[in-house]
Amino acid sequence: MVARLVVARLREVRPIGSVVDVGGPQFRQNRADMLEQIAELDSLLDEGAAGGGTAATERLRGRGKLPVRERIAMVLDEDSPFLEISPLAGYGSDYALGGGIVCGIGIVSGTDCVIVANDPTVLGGAITPYGRKKWMRGIQIARENGIPYLSFVESAGADLRRDGSDRSGQTSHFAETGRAFYEMIQLSKLAIPTVCVVFGSATAGGAYQPGLSDYVIVVEQQAQVFLAGPPLVKMATGEITEAEALGGARMHAEVSGLADYFAVDELDAIRMCREVVAHLPEPSRMRQPAAEIEPPRYPAEELLGLVSRDLAMPLDVRQVIARIADGSRFEEFKATYGRTMICGWATIHGQRVGVIGNNGAIFPDASQKAAHFIQLCNQVRIPLVFLHNVPGFMVGREFEEAGIVKKGSQLVNAVSNSTVPHLTVVLAASYGAGTYGMSGRAFGNRFTFLWPTAKLAVMGPRQIAGVMSQVRRARAERMGQPFDEDEDARLVARTEQAHEAESRGLVATGAVTDDGIIDPRDTRDVLGYCLQLTSAPLFGAQPDQSPSYGVFRL
Structure with missing residues (x-):
């Protein structure tokens, strides 16, 4: 009876409408690019399985x-x-x-x-x-x-084959083992x-x-x-x-x-x-019967065409939510405030979640909104799902005056002290401190997965190359030396290309910074299974469930 009441209440939430043009040229190009990347992954997975x-x-x-x-x-x-x-x-x-x-x-x-x-x-x-x-x-x-x-x-x-060189690319010593x-x-x-x-x-x-x-x-x-x-x-x-x-x-x-x-x-x-x-004790948590779970209104196949290879192209994360949430239903929180951060409640495979996703850089108001939402989810013990497409926190004089450091730190504080399970999926960009504000791997996530389009770096490759160019230009000016524009252009191109390659999700997953790259069409099922795992421990002590936060710089 209780389960039916919960389902009935959730169905009062209005579903997200689709604005995706599945026949348009951009969608078709995105889909073709995604399938190409999935084929590369499949080939690598076969190699690993061998x-x-x-x-x-x-x-x-x-x-x-x-x-x-x-x-x-x-x-x-x-x-x-x-x-x-x-x-x-x-x-x-x-x-x-x-x-x-x-x-x-x-x-x-x-x-x-x-x-x-x-x-x-x-x-x-x-x-x-x-x-x-x-x-x-x-x-x-x-x-x-x-x-x-x-x-x-x-x-x-x-x-024991080590010859003194570190084949892993990281320093290590036996004293650190065990x-x-x-x-x-x-x-x-x-x-x-x-x-x-x-x-x-x-x-x-x-x-x-x-x-x-x-x-x-x-x-x-x-x-x-x-x-x-x-x-x-x-x-x-x-x-x-x-x-x-x-x-x-x-x-x-x-x-x-x-x-x-x-x-x-x-x-x-x-x-x-x-x-x-x-012979171990019976599992204390019950799986939701599949018959009681309302599927999304839109096919998972459409997830293939939402993200462009060019991560500068806009992505409305609501359209991702619409294709992974039960019934495509999403109760959005503060919909008209802090618009680059999308927050709200949904269910995935019958399990209630709070969802936080990006529609661009994180502004001061978006930081406050997400920090508030995280606290609300902690108060009623609802797990959080983070969907990354974040170029970072917004920079510039106007935003410094608006308190981007202070308000961004409030968000990172809320993420760090949250005690509910966090599940993260990196859809596209995950750059700089934006990764922290969106509960990146280092912030105690239960699970972190990437889409094939994911890129992770301290900043975008173009920005890194541009910053290094400005440093070279300033140094030449300071030393009174001529600045070689042609050579700088070559260095910019080479730097951008190198960082573009290093930011690929494949490089990150190869270093075991996440739990794996998934086919976008599997996102709902992967999250559903992980939510089931995190719902309550079968064995061991219950984790601390008392919400506690450090000092917010208000």
Whole structure:
């Protein structure tokens, strides 16, 4: 009865009217460009799914083992979704796409679970810098959303090929490592179940994954768990031993006691994993029946033609909302004030949300409006969905006098102290501090996804190139030197081109700054699934739900 009353109340909200000319030349060009970018993504996803390649996969099968994605497919409930996280990690680097780890969220025995699985066809499952980021992200998702954490381990430990150069493009040192183990222990401390299935070698750091898990399943004649394998044992102590005797599955099941379940093969191990999850408490949250969910009035296919490759072209974010919200209904807040920031309430797959989207740069009044709206959503515990198309905060004397720093800081303050779940989708531009005001990845989002058209940078490529040109011009004038206009024009073009390439969403997702690039047509379903995950923790303590804010500079 309550559910029906809620649906009835929501249907009192007027749906958004469509102003999209689906037959117009701009829409058709946008759609063609988007499909081209999606085709590129599909090709890259296929490459990432291939792991270490056909030969490595066939060697794995020859040893009687399943590829990592087949292991995951078999543990999931039949016909249930699997939301893969950062599948293109490592794009643009010399590491395999995906970073040697598959990470995602799926339903196992009726329960949403995080699954983090080593791909043994990539460097024997060794942990690469990109794989480590995905591993940490998987643990974070389990902790923040209170869902079980499953690890499928077949890992040679850390990547020992490093020659002193940092292949990840970032400085790192062994002294900084180990945080993932700390975080795994914290999951157990928070009463979030951790289940480890050891499919192969779990060496050195890999050994601590079963060692720190609540439940451990090992596979006969495949699983081997030891701090040091036979070569290192011989180097360290002179002892000569065989791998199976040193750390085989039977030894750990019958002698050391590390293993809780002894599986005769991989399928048996997967069955045991499902049984472990099945004996956990029943999920406390119920999924909304599909029959009760009102679909949008406009087809998701139309999302393909809304964003231009030229991000200077205007986008009315309401037209995106109209194609992801139930019944295309949207109750807009302060519709005639702060018009470049669109705020309001909607439902997505039956779940109430506050939506904040951009129709241009953030002005002082738009900052205040969004900060107010965030506080309202926190007061009644409604999650927030942020839809980015933001070139940044508006600059200039007039706007400084109007308090853009102060009012922009109010917005960032509200975002930072908000305690409801944040879900972010970067549709197009996400530049500068506008990213902060729209709850970018660094601001505690539960999930962040990109459209293929997304670009992320400190500012637009043209602006960066122009600023550098002005700096060169001012320096020449200060030093009394002639200014070479032709050379400056070449530098401007080269700088703009370089920053244009670096701002692409593919580069960002390759660095694991988000949870992945999605097909715009999947936006509603991805958000709906993530909202279900964030609705209430299945396990662990409830997060702090008391709204609290720092000092606003009013």
